[in-house]
Amino acid sequence: MSDVANPSSSSTSLHATTTLGIVGGGTVGGGIVSILTSNAPLFTTMTGKDLLITRLAVRDTSKSRDFITPEGCKVTDDFNDVINDPSVDTIVEVMGGTTLAKDCVFRALKNGKNVVTANKALIAAYLPEIESLVKSVNEDRNEGTKPVEFRYEAAVCGGIPIISSMQGDYVGDEVEMISGIINGCTNYMLTSMDRDGLSYDESLQGASDLGYAEADPTLDVGGFDARSKLKILMRLAFGVDVPEDEISCKGITDLTKEDFEYASMLGGTIKLLGVAKKLSSTEVAAFVSPAYVANDDVLASISGATNAVEVLSSNLQATTYSGQGAGRYPTANSCVNDIIKVCRGDVNPLPFNSKQEGVEFVNDFKSKFYIRLRYRDQNGITADCGRLCEEHEIGIYSILQNPIKNRNDAAFVITTDSVNLSKVKKFVAEVEGKSWCRGEAFFMPLLRDEAM
C-alpha cells in the first residue's frame, strides 16, 4: 500500500509530484492517509501528479496507529518540521484546537504552503484573519507564481459539501436564509426523544455511547457547536463576521417530553436549528435554538446524527444538502476533495459573495413562537396571560393544554403570531413573576411560517 501511496519512492514515475505534509495523526488524519494511499493511481490521473505524503506530525510518535504510514514519510512530533520543509507543497491540518493549530496554519501560509484544514474551531475563530493573510501572501508573491490556496470543506458538516457549494453555486445568486441541523449529537438525541420517547438523560447517554457527543457535551447540548458552524456559514452567505457570543444561543437542555407531545399535536417535531436570515439589504439576524418544524418540512425528516442545511436564495429558491456531519471517512473524504482541487490548481474561490458586503448583524428576530408555561392551578391564569400578551403586543395564535395530571405542576403552551424575540423575552420575564408561574418558561420559534 505504501508503494502505491508514494509511487516515486519505489518506481521511476514520469509524473510531476506534489508533496503533502499532514499535521495530526488521529481519526481524520488516518482516514486521509487511507483514502490517498488506496486511490493513488486515480489521483495521479486526475491531477497529472503523483501525490506523496512525505511528512506526518503527531503528538506522540511512539503511539501505535490504526493506519499504515506511507513509505518514505517522516514522522515527527513537531509540526514545525512539516511546515518548514521546503519540499512540502501542501499542509493538511487535522490536529484540531485553536492554539497550536492556529500557529501551524498561519505559519504554513506565510511559508507559501497551500493549507487544507478540517478545523471548525479555528475557522470559526479566525476565518477573516486567514482570508486576509491568504490575500496578502498572494499579493506578495511574484507575478506568475501559483497562488497559495486555502480550503476548509470539512470544517462545517463533515461530509456535506456545503462550503464549496456556498463558494461556487451562488456566485450570481443572493442568499436570503440559511436553516440547518448542524449538530449531529443533538439531532440524534431529539430523534430518540421524539420517536422512541426517551428522556433527555437516556438520549444523551445513547449519543455518548455511539461517539456522537463532543468530549464536553455542553458544546453540543448547549448549542455552541452549532453556533460556531452557523457563524462560518454566515460569513460565506452574507459576508458578516459576527462575534459568536452575540448570536442568540439556546440549547436543548430545557426540552421536555411534553414539548414533543405538544409539537406532535401541532403536526410536527422539534429540531435544534441554526438559522440566519437577511432582513433587509443591510441587516441579517441569526439564532441557534430548538425550533418547532412541521412534519412536511424536509428538515423534520432528517433523523439521527445526520446534518442538513437548507439555503434559500433568490435564483435557486430552496436547496437542501443533507449527509453525515462527522465521522472519520466523511470528514477525511471532504479533506481529500480539497486536496485534489488544490493539486489540480483550481482557483481559490472568493471568501464570500461580495454582493453582500455592508450587511450587519442585528440581535433580534421575528418569528411565530411556542411558549410553554408551568403553573400551579388557580383562577385568573388565562386572564393574566391574555392581558400580558396584549400589553406586549403579542398575538395569541393558539393555546394548547393537555389534561392536567398534577394541579400543582401543570403546563400549557401558547403559540403566537409573528413577533420579535425581544418582546417574547419581556413577556416571559413578566409572566415568570406571577404567583401561579412555576420555574422558567420555555420558548422557541415555530418554523416556517413567517419565521424571522
Add this chain to the structure above:
Amino acid sequence: MSDVANPSSSSTSLHATTTLGIVGGGTVGGGIVSILTSNAPLFTTMTGKDLLITRLAVRDTSKSRDFITPEGCKVTDDFNDVINDPSVDTIVEVMGGTTLAKDCVFRALKNGKNVVTANKALIAAYLPEIESLVKSVNEDRNEGTKPVEFRYEAAVCGGIPIISSMQGDYVGDEVEMISGIINGCTNYMLTSMDRDGLSYDESLQGASDLGYAEADPTLDVGGFDARSKLKILMRLAFGVDVPEDEISCKGITDLTKEDFEYASMLGGTIKLLGVAKKLSSTEVAAFVSPAYVANDDVLASISGATNAVEVLSSNLQATTYSGQGAGRYPTANSCVNDIIKVCRGDVNPLPFNSKQEGVEFVNDFKSKFYIRLRYRDQNGITADCGRLCEEHEIGIYSILQNPIKNRNDAAFVITTDSVNLSKVKKFVAEVEGKSWCRGEAFFMPLLRDEAM
C-alpha cells in the same frame, strides 16, 4: 444595464476580457443574460476578467424578448455566426434539442471554444462522444494552451449542483447507489394525489397549468425524462454508458387512489424514482418506477415540483441534495456557475470516477415489491396466489385488503420479501391469466429495506 454587462464597450477597463456567445434566447438564455449583466462587477472581481456577451443566436431575430440584449451584442438567427466568431471564447448552448444543438456543441468544441450547456437530451444522448471529442481536441492543442472546457451542470436537476458534486465530491470515494426524485412534474402530481386526494387527471391538469409538464407530458408521466437524467447520473457515478431503452422504465400512469391508500396503511407514500445501484464490482442495475417510500425517508418529504438525489457511497454514506429541478433562474444560475468556473480556469474534472471502469449494466434487480391485483371475487384466489408465489419463489411479506366495495372489481395488495424483478414479472404474467384476475396487475419496488 447593458453598460454594466459589457463594461469595455463604454469604458476603458483595465481587465482582460472573456467573450461569451449564447445560442438560444428563450427562458434560460434570458435568465443567463439577466444574471450576468446584473452581476458584472462581481464577476470581474471573481474571475479577473470582464465578461462580455458579444453574440446571441435566436430562432427569430424579430421576436421581442423579455430581457435586454447587452450593448454591443450582435444578434443572429444562425448559430454558425457565434461558433465561428474567432473572438468568442465560450459558447453557452441553451437552445435545446439534439439535432441543431448537437451540431452547435460539437463544432464549437472542434473550433476550440469552451462550451456550457443546459441540454439534458443532448447530454443523455451524446455524453461519451462529447467526452471523447473534448479529450481529442485537447490532445491536439499546443502544449501550454489552455484546455477546452465542457460543463453541463444545468442539464440534470436544474438548480441542484449534482453534476459538480458527482465530479468533485466523490474523487476518493465509491458511489454505491443513487436514488432520485428527478422529475418535477410527476412529483408535483404524486404530491397532490397523495395529500389532496386529487385524481390522476386533475393532478396532471394542475401540473400543466403551473408549467411543470413538458410539451409532451408523456415524457414526464411515462418516466422517460427521469430515465434520461438517471442515464447521465449513472455515467457520472459508475462510468457506464447504458442505452436509455435498456433501463426498465415504468411511469405513473397506472397508479390509482387505492395505491396511495395502501401506501398510507404501510406508513409511507409513493414517489417516482430513478434508482441505480452497484450490485458487485462489475455490475450495476437501474430502474425508473413509482416506488413505495416510508414516511421517515427523506425522499418522502420532497413535495411539489422539487427534485432530490440521494447518493450512497463508501466514505460519505448517505448524502441528499434537493432543490428546484427546473425553471428560468435555477437553471440559468447553474449555467452561470459553470461559466464562472470556465472563466476562472478551473480544470475540467474527469468525466467520471475511473475506479468504476469495467462496470456493466444488468437488466434485472432485487427488491421487496408491492403488487396490486384486481379481481372479481370468487373462491380459491388466496390459494391460487399462494401457490403461484411458491412456484416463483416469491416470499409473501404481507397481504393488504381494504373492505370490498364492488365484488366484481376489487383489489388486494401483496408485499413481497426481496426478490428479482424478473420473477415478479413472471408471477404477474401467470396471475393475469387466472379467470378471477381483472386487467393488468400493478407492481413497484418498496424502498428502502434491501431494495435491489
